[in-house]
Amino acid sequence: MNFWMVMATATGASLIPCAWSCLRGSPERRLVGLEMTALVITIVMVLVTVGEGRLIFMDIPLALAVLAFGAGLVFARFLEKHL
Amino acid sequence: MSARAIAIDSLLACTCLSCWLGVLGMVRMRDAYQSLHYLAIPAVAGLTSLTLAIVLQTGWSQASWKCGIIFAIMIASNSVGTHAAARAFRQRQKGHWQPKPDDAEVEFLGGKPQA
Numbered sequence: 001m002n003f004w005m006v007m008a009t010a011t012g013a014s015l016i017p018c019a020w021s022c023l024r025g026s027p028e029r030r031l032v033g034l035e036m037t038a039l040v041i042t043i044v045m046v047l048v049t050v051g052e053g054r055l056i057f058m059d060i061p062l063a064l065a066v067l068a069f070g071a072g073l074v075f076a077r078f079l080e081k082h083l
Numbered sequence: 084m085s086a087r088a089i090a091i092d093s094l095l096a097c098t099c100l101s102c103w104l105g106v107l108g109m110v111r112m113r114d115a116y117q118s119l120h121y122l123a124i125p126a127v128a129g130l131t132s133l134t135l136a137i138v139l140q141t142g143w144s145q146a147s148w149k150c151g152i153i154f155a156i157m158i159a160s161n162s163v164g165t166h167a168a169a170r171a172f173r174q175r176q177k178g179h180w181q182p183k184p185d186d187a188e189v190e191f192l193g194g195k196p197q198a
Binding site for chain 2: 003004007010011014017018020021026027028029031032033035036039040042043046047049050055058059061062065066068069072073076077079080083
């Protein structure tokens with residue numbers, strides 16, 4: 001296990017408080033937790049991609065970064081109008 | 084251990100630290116408006132150091148450019164997404180998002196909104 005994977009594991013552990021924020025509290029806090037989760041997962045996927053040496057997989061966090069932005073906007077709109 | 088390896092490891096540690104700082108700040112803040120501010124730490128500091136680490140590790144490779152694109156997307160989308168979320172929160176709580184004369188924060192700021 002190289003240092004990239006160690007840092008991916010350590011960064012991935014920060015998803016536990018994100019999950020805590022997504023599962024508890026007001027809908028506003030949950031939306032913030034969701035946006036933070038998408039951000040941390042993108043960073044973890046980049047770390048794993050470089051740590052494993054499979055740089056072709058860098059497309060996956062790139063797609064996630066684009067889709068997470070749209071997902072955040074959709075959830076914010078849904079929260080504003082319907083919840 | 085070369086200076087380049089030390090620099091890469093330091094940048095990766097900075098990435099991990101910024102993620103933890105953002106997440107703990109988000110959890111600890113009093114309300115959702117304050118928590119939103121902590122999204123910026125991993126988006127800016129975390130991805131900057133990560134992009135630099137990949138450039139040092141692989142040179143100007145395809146992975147470096149793609150990580151740079153991810154960094155640019157996150158910088159742009161973080162500000163837009165944060166504004167959209169804060170606007171949705173305010174709309175949900177008050178029924179409007181633009182300031183009105185009877186809003187407490189307008190009086191607190193010492194001004195009146197323009198008609």
